[in-house]
Structures are given as C-alpha cells and as structure tokens.
Amino acid sequence: MRVAKVEQKGTLSDADLRDFFREMLLIRRFEEKVEERFRAGELPGFLHVAIGQEAVAVGVCRALEEGDVIASTHRAHGHTLAKGTTPNELMAELYGKLEGCSHGYGGSMHLYDVERGNMGANAVVGGGLPATTGAALAFKFRGEPRVAVAFFGDGATNIGTFHESLNLAQLWQVPAVFVCENNHWAESTPGWQHMPIEDISQRAVAYGMKAVKVDGQDVEAVYKASRKALEHARSGKGPVFLAVETYRLVGHYIGDPQVYRSKEELQETRETQDPLDHLRAKLELSDDEVEEIDREVQEIVDASVEFAKNGTEPKPEDALKNIYA
Amino acid sequence: MRVAKVEQKGTLSDADLRDFFREMLLIRRFEEKVEERFRAGELPGFLHVAIGQEAVAVGVCRALEEGDVIASTHRAHGHTLAKGTTPNELMAELYGKLEGCSHGYGGSMHLYDVERGNMGANAVVGGGLPATTGAALAFKFRGEPRVAVAFFGDGATNIGTFHESLNLAQLWQVPAVFVCENNHWAESTPGWQHMPIEDISQRAVAYGMKAVKVDGQDVEAVYKASRKALEHARSGKGPVFLAVETYRLVGHYIGDPQVYRSKEELQETRETQDPLDHLRAKLELSDDEVEEIDREVQEIVDASVEFAKNGTEPKPEDALKNIYA
Amino acid sequence: MPELSYREAVRDALSRAMREDDDVFIMGEDIAEMGGSMGVTQGMLDEFGPERVRNTPISEMALAGTAIGAAMQGMRPVAEIMYEDFLTLATEQIVNQAAKHRYMSGGQLSVPVTFRTQGGAGWSPGAQHAQQLEAWFVHIPGLKVVFASTPSDVRGLLWSSIYDDNPVVFFEHRTLYGLKEDVPDELEPIPLGQARVHREGDDVTVIATGRLVHEALSAAQEAEGEGISVEVVDPRTLQPLDEETLVDSVKKTSRCVVAHEAVTRMGFGAEVASVIQYSAFDWLDAPIERVGAKFAPLPFAPVMEEFVVPHANDVLAAIRRTVGRNGN
Amino acid sequence: MPELSYREAVRDALSRAMREDDDVFIMGEDIAEMGGSMGVTQGMLDEFGPERVRNTPISEMALAGTAIGAAMQGMRPVAEIMYEDFLTLATEQIVNQAAKHRYMSGGQLSVPVTFRTQGGAGWSPGAQHAQQLEAWFVHIPGLKVVFASTPSDVRGLLWSSIYDDNPVVFFEHRTLYGLKEDVPDELEPIPLGQARVHREGDDVTVIATGRLVHEALSAAQEAEGEGISVEVVDPRTLQPLDEETLVDSVKKTSRCVVAHEAVTRMGFGAEVASVIQYSAFDWLDAPIERVGAKFAPLPFAPVMEEFVVPHANDVLAAIRRTVGRNGN
C-alpha cells in the first residue's frame, strides 16, 4: 500500500522524490475525501485537515529510522499516514470503527499506532511535548539509538508545556526533535497576534537549543533538514528545534468559514504555496504522469472509505473496556 | 520608621545611598532576628530569608513611583520591607497576629500590603507572574502611568507560568518589569542543573523582550537599571526583563543544612559578595557610623518583636472570615 | 419578550455588562474575529474593539492569571477557557491564586474575575474535549461555581457572576447553545446561591444540572404518564449551594435522584447525596439514586459515547428504581 | 522485624524497586543531594546516581509529562510532586494524558507511572502548601489513587503502585513521615483496592484516610471508654475503592462516620457517604456523619489552622452524634 522507504537515507534520487510526491498526493486526496465525507454527514467529531502542510509530514517522517517515534497534534492525518498507518486503518478510525488505528476510541484528534511508532495525536495543544522529552529520555536511559519527534504548531509555542518540555530536553540532552510547523495561524489568530517575535526559531535561544529553519513547502529541504536534525539528536549532541515555515491552505477545522482572513490572501497563498505544485514543477512531471499517480491514490482513498464503512461498529459496552491495563 | 524616599529620582546622592545602606541593614538585621526567633521555636511556618539579596529589594523598590505595585515570592521579607511595610506589621505577621500585614492569614510566604502596593508574596514558584502581567494590563487599560513589578528567582524561569506571562506581557506591551533574582540556586539545585543556558537574560530573546543585566550586589547599579527599566515600561515601550546577578548567602530555608554546597564555597561567597560590605566600602563608612546605624535598626527590629509578641492572637473562628468578599 | 438562544443569552449578558461598565472586558482564545469556538462572542469585536475583546495566545495559565491580576486591580474580566478540559492547565491560577488571595491577604483583596468555560458530550469530540469538571471547583473554598441550564438562567447568572466580587467558575454546556427561550427585555440578575424548581411534584425529587436538567424534565414527563409525580430542581449555583431548597424538596417527596453528565464517581451528585442523606435522613424512603456518566473517559465512536453519558431514560430508570422501593 | 518510619518505608519501597529493576527511576525537584523537601529520598543519590535519581527544574508539567513519556516506552518512573498544591500545575498531564492514553489508543498503550506527592496541615505552611486534593483524581477514570496511613501500608502500596501498569497518584501525609512501625524484612506488596480494617467494633464504623486514620483510632479508644465500640477502616486505595469491605462494615454497625483532612464539601467522604447510603440504606440507623476540614483555605496562624482541620475530638463528636441518634 505505501511506497517503499527511501533506500539510501540522506541522499534523494528522483525516484525517491516521486515516491514523496505520491505520498503527499495520497495525503491530500485522503484529506479532501475526509472533508467530503464530513460534509456528507458521515463523520462524527472535530476534524482538522493539514492541506498545504503535506511536505512537512512526508519530509520529516521519511527521514526517520525504524524505532523512532512521533507525537502529533489535532491536525494529525498527514503525520499518521506518513508514519505508516494505512489509509484503511485511518479512515476506519474516522468512522469510529474497531478496525481503526485507535479502534474507535480516539477519533481524528487521537490517532495512535504504537506498533508503527506513532505515540498519539493530542487534542490538547502542547500536550504531547513532555511525553516526547520523556520518550527520548527512555531511549537515552536504555542506550537505544532512537529519536522521539514531536510535531506542533506556531500557536503551541505560546504554551507553558512547550517551554518546560524544550527546556528539560536540552538540559538533559535527550534525543528529541521538536518540529514546529509554523503555518502562521492558531485557529483564527494570526501569528502577530499570538507571538511577539517574527522569527520563531528565536524561541530556541531561551534553551540554548540548536535551531534549524527550513521551508516547509519544499519536501526535499524538509527531508534533508530532518536528517541532519535527527542525526544530531541520535548522536547524543542534544535535541533540535526544527522551525518549519508552512501554510494552512484551508480552514482551521472542516467547516471553518475563515471570516478572519481575506479570500484574496488565501487564494494567493494557494496559488503560490502548494507543496504539491512545487514538487511537481521540480520533478517536471507531465499531466499524464500526475494523473496516473492521482488515479492510483484516489483508488486507495476510495477503498479506504469502503473499508471503513464495512468496518465493525463497536458495541456500546465496549466503552467500558481499555480503561485500565 | 522608614527613611524618606529618595528625593530626586534617577540621581543618587551620598545621603541617598546612606539611606539605602540603612534600609539594607534593617532588612539584614530583621532577617537575622527572624532566624533567631525561628530557632527559638517562636515562629511557625516555612521561612526563607534573602540574606545577600538586600540590594535587589532596596534598589528596585526605591526606584518605584507611587502607585507602582509589586508581586513577590517565598523569599519575601526584603521586598516587603523595601516596599514600605513596617517591620512591626511584618514581624506581627510572622507571629501570626491580627496586626500582621496579612492579619495572620498569610505568613511569611504570603505577605500582602495592598495599600502600599504589595500585591502579595507567592508560595507557588512563578505563581505571581501572570497577575503581574494582568495588573499591568489594567494600568494600560486605564491609562494610568503605573508599572507592575514581579520578583522571581532563576529557578522560576523554568516554569511554564514564566513563559506564558512574559510572552503575553510583551505581546500586549504592558507596563511590567520582570525582576529575575539569579542567585544561582533553586533550593538545592544549582543553576547548571536546572537551566540549560548560562546567561539568563537569553530567556527574554524568546519574547523579543528588552533585557537588562545588572550586578545585584551593587545597590546603586540595581537602582539605576531599575529606573531605566521602569521608565521604559511606563512610557509604553513595553515590558523589561531585568536579569539581576545575586547571591543567597544562607540556606534555602531557615534550618537548611546545605548539604548540597561546600562550606568553603559558601564562605568565600559571603566574604566577597555581601552587598552591605560593598556599599559600606563605597560610602567609606567608618566603624562608628555603621555601629550607629546598626544600633538604630537593631532597635527597630527588637521593637518589632515586642510589637509582634504583644499583638492580638486571632480567634480560632476567625479562620472562617475573609473567604468571600 | 425577545427569543434568545442560550448562546445569545450569554452574549447578551457580556455585552450589556461591557456597555455599562468600562471595567468589564473579555479575553480568550479566538474570541475576537471568530467569535469563539462556539460562536458565543460573535459580533462583539465589532462593537467593543480588540482591546476589550482580547484574543489571547494559547496560554491558559497566563490567560487565567492575567485576568486575576486585572481583577485584583479592580477590573471585572471575563476569561474564556475554550474547553473545560483546558481548565486543567489553569487550575494552579484558579485554585491557588484566585480562590485564595482574599483569604491569604486577610481580606485586603478581592478578585472579581469570571472564568467562562464549556464542555459536554454529544458531538464525539473525544476524551480531551468533553469532560465535565465542575466538581473539582466545588471542593475549593474561595470559589463560586455556576452551571446554568437555560437561556434566562445563563443570562441572569452570568451577569451576577460578573458583578460578584469573588472568582466564579462559570460552566456552560455545549449542547445547550442552540436552546431557545423567550426572555424579558430587561436583564434580570439571578442571585448566586438560589436553586430553581423547574417543576413541582410529590413522589420524587430529581436534582439535576446542565444538560441533565432537560433530560430530567423529559423523564419527569414520561414518569407522569406512569403516574409518578416528579419535582425537578436545578441548583444552578453549585457553590454556594442552596441546600435549603434541595432538602425541603426531598422532605416533601421522600425520594431523590441526582443527575449530571459528569462521571458519577466523585461527581457533584456525591456532594448533593451526602447533604440530602444527612439533612433529610428521617424523610428518605429510598436510597438516593445517582445518575451520571459511567466510569470511563469519553470515547470517540458515537455509539460508545452515547452509552457512557446519561440520558432521559437513565433518569427515568432511576426514578422508577427509587419509586419501586418500599418506603420505611 | 526492623522498625521503619513512614518516611523510611517510602524510601525502602523505592530503593528495592530500583535495585531489582532498571526500568524504575525517580525524578523530582531537589530529590537528589537534598533528598527531597521531606527527606524521603535521602541517600538514594549515593546508591543510584544522578541518572536514576534525577533532580528536575521547577517544571511540574514537564516533570509529570516526561515521566508519562518514559512510562509509555515501558519504564516505571516515580515522579515526585513536592507539594500536593503543585499538582494543580500538572493536572493537564495527569488527567488528560496519563489517565487517557490507554483508552484513547483503544488499549495499545499503558502508562505505568507513579506520581508521589504529599501535603497536610499542622505546620502552618499556609494556603498554598497544605491542601488535600485526592478527591479530584478519584473523579478521573483511568487513574488509580492511593493514600497510605502507616509505614507498612505505605511501603506495600507504593511497591504495588510502581508495578501497576496504570498511572497511580500516590498521596502521603506530611505529619506521618515520622511515624514508626515494625515491619517484616520482606516487603509485602499490598494489592491496590483492598481496604484495611484497623480495629473491629460493633456500634459505628469510621472510614478514615491519611492522618485521620490515627485520629479515628484515638477517638475510637476514647469512645470505648464511653462504652461505644468503634470499627475503624482505612480504604487505603481510593480508586479502585473496596466498596464491599466498607459496606459490609456499615451493615454490621449500622452507623457510619467518614473522616479525612480535606475540605468536607466535595471531599472523598462525599463519595463514600453516597456509596454507603446507597448500598446499606436499610441498615443505616443514623445519617452518615462527615468529618473534614471546614470550608476555608488553610490559614497561617496556628490557632486558626488547628481550628480548620479535623482532629480526634471532631471524630469523637461525630461518633457521639451518630450513636446519639435513635435508630429507625
């Protein structure tokens, strides 16, 4: 179902980048389908898609090694797919089915896939950051060459949990990478209204943490920066703050009328900042090529909806399971 | 009881500095007396003295204008005296008497004197920081030329409350000054063990906040830096982070055996870093002069113990008052 | 008599207070352009401007604590915590600071701040966006706690909370925002600490809060068809609690059901049941029934979610159980 | 049979677990050189080194959350929150994260972390250093909650908490640290969820936790002199609660007093009283008496502090009140 892992980590062939393109497109089509199904009234819960941010999910996750773990956010579909959860399992979760990656207990904001190293999406902004420091501490304790990676947004850098988690990670020199997806908005609140600095990588100065800036619409750049950051962390040199500039090309949540930003601004951003457009141009993909890939991923996405709909509804009493170990 | 306010704010005469000396010595003798009375079993509660940090309390508080407010910490006696609470009222509080500055409800870690602009000491590290931002916001709302000042330690810069409060203060450009008394210890934990940076003023970079560094053992320097910081804040230019290097020449709490630091280190620090010694040398005070001042402040301190002992014990049922307005 | 939804009623109380009083302002995440995640403050930015309708960063501690600081200087801030679950980030400020400043200062200070928040199951938001945590705050001397269930109540109680000189934690229920009611033109403040008898009855008293008030009312109607006369009482203010009204009602009916959406164990119903069994012991003909969420976090899948939280039929079952018991 | 203080018993459980199991480590503020603010971990740095006896910065959220993250990777961290009052800073992590990861993941994860904390009045620490907040955590599905009152209990229960695969919030009482008891050489794990009958009696059951267990025992002795036979039961684990032992005891005695140091209103006693009135309704001869702190923050002045929190005489008064009631 998923394309093969990039063979030679660190260098990227054209074939690798095509794989990236395919995965990014899969995520895009998956999320568009989620939007469609939500509007059709089929999906319960609160849903946030990351359309425009696919290059971050794919660039970072492809750079990971076996054994590395991630923690995600309310905007988790892309990270989850990129970390290896199948579209079927993800879609089944959104439909609240037992076959879902959280067996119907989690939903879109609580996607887990522990076997594949996904320690969970978190609906509390910043909520997963301390556990990332903690997972990295466990790896350090055990001398395992693993890295813990947290995704979070620009808005999350305002919360105390962020501060305490990065401070502690740096102090203890644990193998963690903190991936800040700066999409310039926290719900309806623009960056300038929630953050008193322009360069978000300055946050890391308060901890003396290595900071790396990267263009999040360029998957190759994200991949390479991630490789470096991961190597740094893995080799015991301490955690890294990866400041990724990116764009949310849609509303905060599905159904968001976006009264807080102008249609023109949004239109322009969509036209200039789509990571799929960028990669397509770089790879010089023909319309035919794109169409073929698109057909392929669309099929996968459609199949996932089929799978999900045919999935098993939990029994009401199942709600009383899984509370205690 | 207290010496007169410095007349011409911003410039300091020798007479002003002598007043500072007197107040610093008063604080020193007061705290020594507290230690003595605690060891004699007369004082309940948890007590933390700030011996070695008197120049910070006096330097900052003398720089304040009428109407400015402070928030303090568990180590609050010096700030409280410097902000104008009388030794009598403070000592009465430590004895748990109705005449105390918190009427016996607060104790050493909860010293208030609202009329004199002391919004309260806080036993929760970082606990008073958001309220400082909030008080400053109120001043801004009302167009009052007042500044809110928070005292806190190096250890407090690790807590999320610190991060959120400074971030918000800078974002909203409120008239606040954040006075970080870096005494290099948080209880038994040395700075290098709780903070991954050496220059604590770097914390402010994360907020783009103006930071000022100052030698906290030099009261004149503290005073002047505070004046500047206060002016900056008062004039609407935004908050200031005042990073003060200082020393705790005693244990974390009264009775602390200080197993975590060597006697030699402590001895050396005491010999080289006593702010009273510094000021005395600067003013070239003779032994006689110092003795005279000392006698005077000792009398005040002794009288405060008398006052406190003769104070009114609350009735048990008084505990049910003052819960709601 | 205009018709207002619960959402509009909240907005009306906020807007009127802000019109009349410069000391009142609101702050919270995304309350400005977006009008809050539940649309409660929609339009207020236009009327009052960004200074008094303040978008905050995602900083629940500072959001709560800044409001506390402004309140200590005499303002009357209303701070919105977007979801009750995020109160967990602000508990230090609410519990150690707001609740205690007055006391620790020996009466020098007051902290007239209101913390509005909302929660509730029913939309499958999952375990971190739907908790009902009101019980925690009832345990804390120095706080007042309000949980309103109708448009007129929410308007009158919010007004009183804003003008109360103490910190108030004010709970709204997500599924009630659309509920409509005719309300008088004039806002009538409702004193904190007064329960409301929604419906009189003789056989059993149901004491309910929030969404469960409405579930209790439908259960009562159903029960009536079975010949059981049910009194439904909403305490509205959980702290201070109008014990007298609750106890008097149970003394009349001799049977009692307590109902809320929060988890039953250690929920607010535990306190109510304890008070009732103590003060109406000799009147009780049956054990007090507690209705609340089953002991589980909120699951995502709708069938499970619905199973966990209580509905009218759960209240009805409890009514039947208690009436089915022989009296003493 | 060595004699151990409550403090030493805690240390013993921690040390044994750390000796036998590399996955166990402790972290907290000032637990290393200083041995913790209550001296509980004194000497452990020397034996286990700074990696496994980790001093943390003042960062309660990260302290709790880092422990959670390590636990999710299979370690068994014991995180110390220096004072219960500071749990308020870590509630988000404990309540939204630790308690819910297993559930939200549909059973994929477990979070075997223990949060040790302590509190209690008696030393005039004031309103922000002495709260008793155990009730909050009893309200949260997914957590276990322990409150031990004797050296042998604290040792056996802490061991079981460390080896429980669920998050446990473990409460110690400050004034008990010096309490001594002979304990066996071998550490005997005490299963979570088992109450302990400290003393058998026929006339009234006192259900007490923490410091109040000892106050209840002296009250019981006093009462004996007055011809009242008192059974004293300590639930020890507040969640899961050993309802059976508690209910059976009350069915035997027909009268019940619940006692803890926390504020009575919405305190743990409310839950116990609710359970008892429900399950032993037909056996009860008198209303269940609740003994707890009066509704006030902890004041500083010793006379006021002593007045606010309950003592043996308060338990005794409650015993007398309940026995003074005529049965039904």
Ligand SMILES: Cc1ncc(C[n+]2csc(CCOP(=O)(O)OP(=O)(O)O)c2C)c(N)n1
């Ligand atoms: C602690 C907390 N406060 C508020 C929210 C509500 N909320 C959900 S997403 C969000 C904005 C997050 O912004 P950012 O971190 O930049 O992530 P993005 O949505 O842009 O991906 C907010 C405020 C929350 N989930 N958690």
Ligand SMILES: Cc1ncc(C[n+]2csc(CCOP(=O)(O)OP(=O)(O)O)c2C)c(N)n1
């Ligand atoms: C939130 C919180 N955690 C822990 C404590 C216990 N504690 C009291 S003082 C202190 C150290 C504070 O260090 P610092 O901020 O540097 O101030 P200093 O004591 O050096 O003046 C600690 C950990 C507390 N009071 N509050």
Ligand SMILES: [Mg+2]
């Ligand atoms: Mg964002």
Ligand SMILES: [Mg+2]
């Ligand atoms: Mg310090």
